[in-house]
Amino acid sequence: MSRAQPALDAPALPTFLRYVGASTLGLLALTSAAVVDGLMVGKWLGADALAAVNLLIPLWILLFGSVLMLAIGASVVAGHYLGAGRRDAASGVFSASVCLALVFGLTVTVLGLTFGDGLLRWLAVPEPLQPLVKPYFQLLLLGQAPQSVAVVLYYFLRVAGEPQRASRALVLGALVNILLDVLGLAVLGWGLRAAAGATVAAQLTQCLVLLHLLYSGRTSLRLRPGWLSWRRLIAFCGNGFSEFLNEVSAGVVLFVLHWLLALTGGVAAVSGFALIHYALLLNVMLACAVAEVVHVLTSQNLGAGQPVRARRFRDYGLGLAATQGLLLWTLVFLGGPALSDWFFEGSAADYAARFWPVIAPVFLLTGLNLVLSAWCTGCRQPRRSALLALARSLVLPLVFLALLFPWRDQVSFLWALPLAELLTLGLALGMLADKASIRRLLPLRQ
Structure with missing residues (x-):
C-alpha cells in the first residue's frame, strides 16, 4: 500500500484523529515559538525592543499569507491527483510550487534589503526606533527563502501521507528558536540580532529536515524539473x-x-x-x-x-x-x-x-x-x-x-x-x- 492510501482506505475516525494530532502539534509549535519570542524580547530587552518586533508583524503576516495561499491551494490540487492515482501530475504541481516559493522568498529578500528604509517608513516605524529595527529586519529577510520553501514542503508532505513527521520538523524548528533565544538573549545578552538569528536558524532547520524527509524515499511526491503555466499556478493560488x-x-x-x-x-x-x-x-x-x-x-x-x-x-x-x-x-x-x-x-x-x-x-x-x-x-x-x-x-x-x-x-x-x-x-x-x-x-x- 502506498503512503497516501490510509487517507483513502484506512478506518476513517482513527485516520482523522492521527492527522489532527500531527496538525495540532505542528501549528502549536509555530504559535508557541512566536509567543515565547515576544515574551523573551520584552523581558530581557525591554519595551522598545518589543515594540520594534511588533511593528514588523503586519509585513510578516502579509508575506506568510502569500506563501500559505500557494501551499494550501496547490496542495489541495495535488491531493486530488494523488487520490486519483496520478502521482506524476501531483509531483509536477509540487515541483512548480516549491520553485515558485523559492523565487518568492529570494525576491522578498532582495527587495527588502534594497528598499528596507522605505519599507520601515511604510510600516510607520518611528525614527528613534529605526536603528534598533533595521539590523533585526535585515537578518530576518535572510530567512524568507527557506521559510517559504518549508511552508510548501510541510503542506505537500501532509497531503502525501506524512503529517506526523512533517509536524515534528516544525516542532524541532520551534525548539531551536526557543533555545537560541534563551542563549542569545538571557545568557549572552546579544540583543535583537540574537532573536533574529534564532528565528533564521529555526527556519533553516525546518527546511532542511523537511527536505530530508522528502528524499528519504517514503513519500509519493518527487521534485521534478519543469514548470507549470503561470495561469495554472495562479489558479492554484486562488484555491x-x-x-x-x-x-x-x-x-x-x-x-x-x-x-x-x-x-x-x-x-x-x-x-x-x-x-x-x-x-x-x-x-x-x-x-x-x-x-x-x-x-x-x-x-x-x-x-x-x-x-x-x-x-x-x-x-x-x-x-x-x-x-x-x-x-x-x-x-x-x-x-x-x-x-x-x-x-x-x-x-x-x-x-x-x-x-x-x-x-x-x-x-x-x-x-x-x-x-x-x-x-x-x-x-x-x-x-x-x-x-x-x-x-x-x-x-x-x-x-x-x-x-x-x-x-x-x-x-x-x-x-x-x-x-x-x-x-x-x-x-x-x-x-x-x-x-x-x-x-x-x-x-x-x-
Whole structure:
C-alpha cells in the first residue's frame, strides 16, 4: 500500500484523529515559538525592543499569507491527483510550487534589503526606533527563502501521507528558536540580532529536515524539473485565497482594535486585551489544525471518487471543532477573570476581566466556521471559501465595529467579534442547506 492510501482506505475516525494530532502539534509549535519570542524580547530587552518586533508583524503576516495561499491551494490540487492515482501530475504541481516559493522568498529578500528604509517608513516605524529595527529586519529577510520553501514542503508532505513527521520538523524548528533565544538573549545578552538569528536558524532547520524527509524515499511526491503555466499556478493560488484572507484580515482587524482600545482606555485597555489576543491566537491555531485536516482528507477522497467518505471527514471536523470550542468557551467564561488577576495588576486586569465574557462566544464559533471554509477549499470551491473567510475575518468585524463604537458607553464594541462569527456561521449553514449547492460541491472538476 502506498503512503497516501490510509487517507483513502484506512478506518476513517482513527485516520482523522492521527492527522489532527500531527496538525495540532505542528501549528502549536509555530504559535508557541512566536509567543515565547515576544515574551523573551520584552523581558530581557525591554519595551522598545518589543515594540520594534511588533511593528514588523503586519509585513510578516502579509508575506506568510502569500506563501500559505500557494501551499494550501496547490496542495489541495495535488491531493486530488494523488487520490486519483496520478502521482506524476501531483509531483509536477509540487515541483512548480516549491520553485515558485523559492523565487518568492529570494525576491522578498532582495527587495527588502534594497528598499528596507522605505519599507520601515511604510510600516510607520518611528525614527528613534529605526536603528534598533533595521539590523533585526535585515537578518530576518535572510530567512524568507527557506521559510517559504518549508511552508510548501510541510503542506505537500501532509497531503502525501506524512503529517506526523512533517509536524515534528516544525516542532524541532520551534525548539531551536526557543533555545537560541534563551542563549542569545538571557545568557549572552546579544540583543535583537540574537532573536533574529534564532528565528533564521529555526527556519533553516525546518527546511532542511523537511527536505530530508522528502528524499528519504517514503513519500509519493518527487521534485521534478519543469514548470507549470503561470495561469495554472495562479489558479492554484486562488484555491488557497481564503487562507490568505484569514491571515491578512486578522492583522487589519487587530490593528483597528488596538486603535479603538487606545482611544477609549489607553495603554491599560490595550494591555488588558493582549492576554485575550494570545488566547484567541491559541483558539485559532487549534481550529486551523482541524480545518487543515478536513481540506486535506476531503481533497484526496473526492479525487478518488469517494464523496461519502469525504463528507464523513467533514462531519468529524465539525464535531471536534464544536467539542473543543465548547471546552474553550467554558474555560474562558469561568476562568478568564482569575487568569487576568494572576497575569496583570491594576486597571489592565480590570479591563481584561471585562473583556473575557464578551469574547467568550468567539471560542465557541470560530472552529465551526474554519471547518466549513476548509470543506469548500477541499471541494475546490475557492469563491465560497474566500467568501466565508472574508466575512468572518474582515468585513463583518469591521462593519460591527463601526456600528457598535458610537454606542460604546452602553455596549462593548468588542461584541463585533462574536457577532461576526455568528453571522458567518449562518451564511455557511445556508450554503450547506442548499441541496443543489451540495451537489455542485461534491463532484471533482477535472
